[in-house]
Amino acid sequence: MTQLPPPDAGVPALLTLLSDDAVSVFAAAEDSLGFEVKELTLAQVRYLPGRSIVAQYRSKIVDRDGSEASPMLVAASGIKVPDGPVQLADEHGTVIAMWRFPADPHLPGLAAATNKDRAADLLERLGAPSDGVRLRVRAYRATRRAVVEAAGSSGTVFMKVLRPSRVAALQERHTLLAPHLPIPHSLGWSQRLGIVAMQAMPGQTLRRSLEAAHPNQPAPAALAALLDAMPPLSSDAKQVRAAHMRFDDHSRLLGTVMPEAAGILETLRQYVPAAESSEQSTTVHGDFHSSQVLVNQGEIVGLVDVDTVGRGERSTDYANLIGQLATVAMISDNPAPIEEYIGLLLEDFDNRVDPPVLRTKVAFVIAGLATGPFRVQAFEWPEDTLQRLELAVKWATAAEKDSSSNP
Structure with a gap:
């Protein structure tokens, strides 16, 4: 079991669902669920401090007929759940809904x-x-x-x-x-x-191509052209919120689950104004990163997950790509080609958008990705989180010291 966050009065079920006590929740609903839980391992968490938690677990269970299975199980508290899942309420009125994959009440298909x-x-x-x-x-x-x-x-x-x-x-x-x-x-x-x-699209992700150190990678100009090919959207299209605009949400989560990060989060907060720019609004992907771009022999052959397309600033897409790659480089067994590619991206993108703004936006992308270790319950998530926040500060200070410097 990894480190637990402090209790949350707004989400009374938090510590139960994040700890070994989660087994007892499923045990209490065993008759209604139709199975007995033998093993339960927390796999993913979506936690909104003061509001809700959705926890996914890997499991080993025994069904009512005696057969064994290893399904994903889900427990949620603080969210509205359609009819269907088993729900338990304690004496304080805390309700926990439970279901077995694929019986997700929000995803009927x-x-x-x-x-x-x-x-x-x-x-x-x-x-x-x-x-x-x-x-x-x-x-x-x-x-x-x-x-x-x-x-x-x-x-x-x-x-x-x-x-x-x-x-x-x-x-x-x-x-x-x-x-x-x-x-x-x-x-x-x-x-x-x-x-x-x-x-299905051909090719492999840009991330995989970089980690494999293939000799041919897409030129940064080709990535910029891909984004520029997106057609105009109507003026009432959804506005894409850049990472610095969502820093309050990210810092609220990180500050809640990891109070010792308060100082570094406050340091980052001081750089939020530096991420603002006067760029013209355009069509942006909204979640542009190296796993969304498919390549083959150095050529771009696909772009996926366009659910997030909206109106925003082009530097937001550039920063998303660089920030994700910088985070990947931290955990990669072969970071050198990724870091070299980041340098090429900066060299090109610096001629297209304001360099200090770009680097500051990269910092807040990395800060947003610092929520990942907790979300997937990495074994040493506090240490991993702090390393990402420290990298975010390096990018922010690089922008402050020199418009063209890199961390």
């Missing part, structure tokens, strides 16, 4: 997308390849989204499972961007289930 027969039938009705389908869950964020890979003899399809209310907007975004960008082709969608079927 997840059960269909992860069942071989139902997925094949769904893909056939959507007009996507469905023969000999083999399923693999590639991502799951409880209550929010999942990605399921469906590989068959006719090719591979990715099913993005969302809350049904978000599907139409995603489909419209793909329709708008497809003529301009190498994004996955939408093969069909189900509003009722909240599923969009996407074609």
